[in-house]
Amino acid sequence: MNGENNNMLEKILNLRDYVQKLEDISENIINHLNSLKDLDDSTRNIWTSDVKEFFHNTVSAWEVLTTITEGEPNLKNIDNSKSFLYAARNHLSKIISELKIFPSLKTSILIEKAFKECWDAFWIVLKNLLLEKEIVKPTKRVIKVSDLEYHLPCSVCGKSAVEFRIGYGRLDEKESLVFRGITLETSLNVKLANMLFKILQKKDLLGVHNFMKKYHSFEGVDAYCPECDKIYCWEHYNAREEYDDGFYDCTYGECPKGHKRMIDD
Numbered sequence: 001m002n003g004e005n006n007n008m009l010e011k012i013l014n015l016r017d018y019v020q021k022l023e024d025i026s027e028n029i030i031n032h033l034n035s036l037k038d039l040d041d042s043t044r045n046i047w048t049s050d051v052k053e054f055f056h057n058t059v060s061a062w063e064v065l066t067t068i069t070e071g072e073p074n075l076k077n078i079d080n081s082k083s084f085l086y087a088a089r090n091h092l093s094k095i096i097s098e099l100k101i102f103p104s105l106k107t108s109i110l111i112e113k114a115f116k117e118c119w120d121a122f123w124i125v126l127k128n129l130l131l132e133k134e135i136v137k138p139t140k141r142v143i144k145v146s147d148l149e150y151h152l153p154c155s156v157c158g159k160s161a162v163e164f165r166i167g168y169g170r171l172d173e174k175e176s177l178v179f180r181g182i183t184l185e186t187s188l189n190v191k192l193a194n195m196l197f198k199i200l201q202k203k204d205l206l207g208v209h210n211f212m213k214k215y216h217s218f219e220g221v222d223a224y225c226p227e228c229d230k231i232y233c234w235e236h237y238n239a240r241e242e243y244d245d246g247f248y249d250c251t252y253g254e255c256p257k258g259h260k261r262m263i264d265d
Helices: 003-035 043-068 073-098 108-131 190-200 204-215
Strands: 145-146 147-151 160-167 176-180 186-190 239-246 247-254 260-264
Touching: 043 073, 043 108, 073 108, 108 204, 160 190, 176 190, 186 239, 186 260, 190 204
Parallel strands: none
Antiparallel strands: 145 147, 147 160, 160 176, 176 186, 239 247, 247 260
C-alpha cells in the first residue's frame, strides 16, 4: 500500500478508540440494568439485548472498514459500514427512549455524546474514502426496468431508493403491486398497477406520491420530498427512527435542503 493508503488505514484503526469508549459505557449500562431490582427480567433482557445490538453494529461498522488492509477500498465495504452505522444510530434512539424512564441514569447522556463523537469521526473517514470513488448522479427521475418494474433513483447518489413491481411480496399468496421504499415494503392490489405505471411513465413524482397517499398511507412515498420534488435514499434523506419507551414510534426524513417530514408512522 502506498503512503496515502497507509495514512488512511491509520485513521481507520484510530476509530477503535471511539468504539472502545462506547464499549465501556455500554457495559456500564448493562451492569446498571442488572442491578435494578424493580425491573422485570423480560424487560431487562430486551433492553440489555438492545444495548448489545447497538454496540455490535458500531463494531461491525469499524471492522468492515479495516478490510481495506486486504486491498483497495470499494463502494461495497463503504456502504456496508454506513449501513451498520445507521443501524447503530437507530438502536441508540431506542435505548435512549428506554433509559429516559430512569432520569437519574446519567449514562444515557454519556452514550449519546460518545456516539455523536464516534459518528463524526467515522464520517470524516468515510467521506475521505468516497472522494476516491466517482459517484454518478442519475440522469433520469424514473427508471423503467421492464414493463412490470420501475425504480426511482436518489437524486443525490443515483442509488435505487424506491421500487414498484408486479410480483410477490414477502407474505403475498397472489401477485401484487409491490412497493419497496426506504422504510418499508408493502403490497397493493395488482389492479392498481396500470394506473400507477401511467403516472410513472410521465415521470410525475408528485403524482406517484399522491397515488401512494391515496392507496397506501398518508405519508405517501417515504423517499419523496414534496418541497424539492425529488427522491432521496435513506442516507441522503437522513432518515431517523424515533422510539417511545422502547417501542417504535415513527421515522422522520430531512432532505439536504433541510425540509423535514414524517415518512413512516
